[in-house]
Each structure stands twice: as C-alpha cells, then as structure tokens.
Amino acid sequence: MMTYVALYRTWRPQRFDEVVGQIHVSKTLKNAIINNRIAHAYLFTGPRGTGKTSSAKILAKAVNCLNIMDGEPCDQCVNCLAINQGNFLDVLEIDAASNRGIDEIRDIRDKVKFAPSQGKCKVYIIDEVHMLTSEAFNALLKTLEEPPSNILFILATTEPQKIPPTILSRCQRFDFRKISDQEIKNHLAEIAHQGQITITESALTTIARKASGGMRDGISILDQCIAFAGKDIEDSHVEMVLGILAEEQIFTIVKGLFSKDITTVIMKLNEYIQSGKDIKQIIRDLIEYSRQLLIYKVSNNEELLTMSKDMIEQVKNEISSIPLECLGKITTKLAEVEKEMRFSSQPQVLLEAALVEIALPEKPDSLPEKSKVQVAPKIKAPKKQGKNQEQSQEQKIVRENHELNFQEIQRLWPEVLEEIKNEKITIHAFLIPAVPEGIKDGYLELSFKQGYNFHRNKILEPANKELVEKIFTKVTGMAVKIKAVSEETSESSKETKNNPVVQRALELFGGDIVEIKD
Numbered sequence: 344m345m346t347y348v349a350l351y352r353t354w355r356p357q358r359f360d361e362v363v364g365q366i367h368v369s370k371t372l373k374n375a376i377i378n379n380r381i382a383h384a385y386l387f388t389g390p391r392g393t394g395k396t397s398s399a400k401i402l403a404k405a406v407n408c409l410n411i412m413d414g415e416p417c418d419q420c421v422n423c424l425a426i427n428q429g430n431f432l433d434v435l436e437i438d439a440a441s442n443r444g445i446d447e448i449r450d451i452r453d454k455v456k457f458a459p460s461q462g463k464c465k466v467y468i469i470d471e472v473h474m475l476t477s478e479a480f481n482a483l484l485k486t487l488e489e490p491p492s493n494i495l496f497i498l499a500t501t502e503p504q505k506i507p508p509t510i511l512s513r514c515q516r517f518d519f520r521k522i523s524d525q526e527i528k529n530h531l532a533e534i535a536h537q538g539q540i541t542i543t544e545s546a547l548t549t550i551a552r553k554a555s556g557g558m559r560d561g562i563s564i565l566d567q568c569i570a571f572a573g574k575d576i577e578d579s580h581v582e583m584v585l586g587i588l589a590e591e592q593i594f595t596i597v598k599g600l601f602s603k604d605i606t607t608v609i610m611k612l613n614e615y616i617q618s619g620k621d622i623k624q625i626i627r628d629l630i631e632y633s634r635q636l637l638i639y640k641v642s643n644n645e646e647l648l649t650m651s652k653d654m655i656e657q658v659k660n661e662i663s664s665i666p667l668e669c670l671g672k673i674t675t676k677l678a679e680v681e682k683e684m685r686f687s688s689q690p691q692v693l694l695e696a697a698l699v700e701i702a703l704p705e706k707p708d709s710l711p712e713k714s715k716v717q718v719a720p721k722i723k724a725p726k727k728q729g730k731n732q733e734q735s736q737e738q739k740i741v742r743e744n745h746e747l748n749f750q751e752i753q754r755l756w757p758e759v760l761e762e763i764k765n766e767k768i769t770i771h772a773f774l775i776p777a778v779p780e781g782i783k784d785g786y787l788e789l790s791f792k793q794g795y796n797f798h799r800n801k802i803l804e805p806a807n808k809e810l811v812e813k814i815f816t817k818v819t820g821m822a823v824k825i826k827a828v829s830e831e832t833s834e835s836s837k838e839t840k841n842n843p844v845v846q847r848a849l850e851l852f853g854g855d856i857v858e859i860k861d
C-alpha cells in the first residue's frame with residue numbers, strides 16, 4: 344500500500360534558496376556560512392508557517408554538510424541525507440511545549456560537554472521556545488553564557504515577547520515575515536504544475552488569501568482541495584473545503600453597502616449563513632475586501648489587490664462611483680463590529696445591525712424641536728376600540744401622577760419597539776438585546792445583554808436616546824427618561840426575563856430583518 348505524504352512535507356524547502364518570502368534571513372545565513380561566522384545561538388521569530396523550522400533544519404545541514412556550496416547544503420552527502428531522514432545524532436529537535444521537552448533542556452547542560460559524535464557541529468533546535476518554564480530558561484541561559492564550541496542553538500517562536508531578555512540578548516535574532524499572498528500564490532501554482540493538477544487562478548487567489556501569510560497553511564489547503572476534488576480544482580471546490588464565500592458573493596454584499604441597497608445586503612447575508620458559511624469568516628472577508636478597495640482607491644495600483652483578475656476588472660469598473668469617505672467609514676465600522684463579535688453570543692444580530700446602519704442613508708434628525716424641552720406629553724389616540732380604550736384611561740392616570748409605572752412600561756414595550764422600528768429601523772436593531780429592567784432614580788433602566796456594548800453605546804448617542812424617549816412618551820404617555828445599562832451593572836431584578844410580558848416582547852423582537860438565535 345502506498346503511503347500518502349502530505350504536500351507540505353514533500354515541498355518542505357531543503358535549501359535556503361527554496362525558502363519563500365524570507366530572503367533577508369536566507370541571505371544573511373548563507374553569508375554567515377560562507378564566511379564561517381556562525382553565531383552560537385539564533386532566535387527565529389515570526390507567524391506560524393513562515394519557514395522558521397525549515398530554515399533551522401537547513402542551517403543545521405549547512406553547518407554539518409561535507410560539500411557546502413555557496414553557503415547552501417549539498418543535500419547529497421551522508422550528513423545532509425541523515426539530517427533529512429531525521430536520524431543524525433548531532434541534530435536534536437526539542438518541542439518546548441511537551442513535558443519531555445523540559446527534561447531534555449535540563450539534560451542539555453550535561454550533554455553539551457561532549458563533542459559532536461557524528462558531524463561537525465551539534466545543533467539543538469528548540470521549537471516553541473516561549474513555552475519553557477523559568478527553570479528551564481535558567482538552565483538554557485547557563486549554557487548560553489558559556490557556550491561550548493561546536494554547539495549551535497536555534498530557538499524558534501511565534502511569541503518572542505515571552506522570551507526573557509537575558510536569553511534574547513544572547514541570540515542573533517531573525518524576524519520571519521508573513522509571506523505575501525502573491526508569493527504564496529506563485530508557489531502553490533508551481534506545486535500544482537509539478538503535480539499535474541489544474542486549478543483556476545481565482546481558486547489559487549482564494550487559497551492564498553485564506554493562508555494569511557503562512558505557506559504551510561496554504562499548502563495544506565491545496566492538499567485538502569486535491570483530496571476533495573482530485574486533479575481538477577475549481578473555485579467551488581475551494582469554497583466548499585474552506586466554508587467561505589466566493590469573491591462574487593462578498594462583492595455583492597460590499598456593493599449593496601455602497602449603493603445603500605439594504606434589502607440585498609440582508610437577504611444575501613442570510614442566504615450565505617443558511618448555506619453554512621461561517622459568520623466570522625464572512626465579516627473578515629468583508630473587511631478585507633473593503634480594505635483592499637480603500638487601498639486601490641487611494642493608490643490606483645492594482646498590484647496591491649489580492650483578487651482574481653476577473654474581480655479586479657469588476658473593481659476597476661465600480662471604484663469610481665464609490666466615495667473615498669464612504670469606503671473609509673465602512674472599513675472602520677466593519678472592523679469595530681468584528682472586534683465586538685468576538686465576545687458576542689449573537690454575532691449574526693450584531694453583524695446585521697451594523698450592516699443596516701452602514702447601508703441606511705443617514706436621516707436628518709427627525710425630532711421636532713419641541714420634544715427637546717420637557718413638556719406634558721400628548722396622549723396617543725387609541726388605534727382600536729375596547730382594550731385600547733382602557734389603556735388610554737390608564738395612561739391618563741399615570742400622566743397625572745407624573746410617575747413612571749414600570750408594569751405599564753413593560754406591557755407597552757413591544758409597542759414601543761414597533762413604533763421605533765417605523766421611525767428608524769437602525770435604532771430598533773440596536774434595541775434588540777435590551778429589556779426594560781426597572782425604574783431607578785426616576786430613570787427607566789434598559790438593560791443590554793453582556794457583549795452588546797456596541798448597541799448600548801449607540802442608544803446612548805444623544806439623538807438616538809432622545810428618539811427612544813420621545814417614542815416611549817408617545818406610546819406610554821409617561822415622560823420617560825432612559826438609562827442604558829449593561830446586564831451585569833443593572834440593579835433591577837433578573838426575574839424580569841421570566842416575566843410573561845417580556846417574553847411576549849422577545850417574541851415580537853424578530854420583526855422582518857432580524858432573527859434571535861439562542
């Protein structure tokens with residue numbers, strides 16, 4: 344039976360020249376080899392999948408290779424071959440994250456005394472070095488303070504800020520950078536070509552974008568796509584494997600935002616979510632697209648766009664009609680929402696509210712001047728006979744008392760929401776995570792669920808707050824002043840949520856654009 348070797352193993356770089364996107368590192372290391380000026384300790388830092396461990400292994404080969412050529416290991420001699428196969432006694436890889444790793448570090452001090460047994464130089468590659476305990480760091484430090492000859496330490500980490508300064512100061516540091524989408528794309532195209540795999544240009548673009556600077560991730564995704572689709576990979580295969588939106592789909596929403604086509608925006612968003620797309624990925628894609636449009640708008644340089652050629656043509660056609668200010672606003676807004684969504688149990692509601700806010704043309708302040716001064720409120724004429732007639736009576740009494748009646752407010756809350764929705768749909772959306780909690784110091788407390796500070800802050804904006812109060816007054820006949828509080832700070836009873844009136848309000852929240860998911 345044939346064993347399947349993952350693509351990223353097959354394509355692991357074996358020479359400095361094969362490491363993609365880190366030429367500043369490769370060149371310096373090759374020069375050090377050529378001039379025989381190897382340091383005792385190196386620190387390789389940078390995001391995952393950017394070539395740190397691969398470069399460490401190449402360096403380990405280079406210092407042990409018997410036929411070094413222009414600073415590159417030959418990959419043919421016994422030492423190179425043994426290192427490639429992982430059975431070279433003088434190259435030790437330690438995973439600092441494992442328990443065994445800690446013991447191995449402690450052993451190093453005893454073992455470094457002995458000369459290399461097989462090669463020219465003993466190499467310790469310590470991966471995820473930031474995971475070491477302080478005890479292990481101390482042991483390592485002692486060795487680094489008096490480095491024996493013929494010993495090379497290569498420390499690799501994604502989190503250099505967690506390395507003690509005493510260690511840092513004894514290492515020569517190399518920062519591996521995120522690999523550009525274009526570099527990843529080119530490399531993946533080469534891999535596909537070698538493997539006689541056909542893949543569309545836009546599929547490669549999508550994979551590169553999704554790899555976000557890590558070559559290993561990019562190759563792994565390509566591998567998954569091959570497993571899924573075979574030797575002929577199309578856009579839809581990549582979208583299926585990754586559970587992401589197609590460029591077209593993202594662009595449809597972005598265009599809807601620019602053209603203030605709120606129906607398309609919300610309908611499409613729902614459609615994509617229903618079809619199983621990940622909402623957090625959707626917002627990341629939206630941010631990335633609007634950011635790219637912003638960059639293009641400013642630079643007019645299409646080489647900065649990470650999009651397929653078809654999409655770039657579309658962008659070029661549309662971009663002139665989009666005001667720069669609008670692009671900036673949308674990008675900022677989406678980034679805010681993404682941050683907020685990380686702590687939210689209802690990310691969809693949050694995203695919908697934000698998209699509605701972006702797509703809705705800003706109404707001029709619709710409040711009549713007189714509502715800004717405290718006046719005796721007019722009582723709303725009852726819509727129907729019967730039950731409403733009684734309500735109206737109650738409202739009169741309340742008004743005469745000049746006191747807020749909480750039960751009454753709770754009862755009328757659904758109606759208040761309905762009115763607000765008619766007046767300004769965005770404000771309605773911001774009120775979705777809120778419930779009336781109680782009366783305190785003459786204010787009605789509206790309690791917002793945890794993680795909905797974005798919504799709460801929106802309601803606290805003076806114009807919005809005023810509108811909510813105006814409608815409260817209109818519906819209830821009481822001169823309601825509101826305070827928007829967070830669930831954890833509100834003083835009123837938590838039992839409110841079990842109140843049948845509030846339950847009813849919760850049912851009514853849905854309306855026609857938003858959906859509550861528990």
Ligand SMILES: [Zn+2]
Binds near residue numbers: 410
């Ligand atoms: Zn060699």
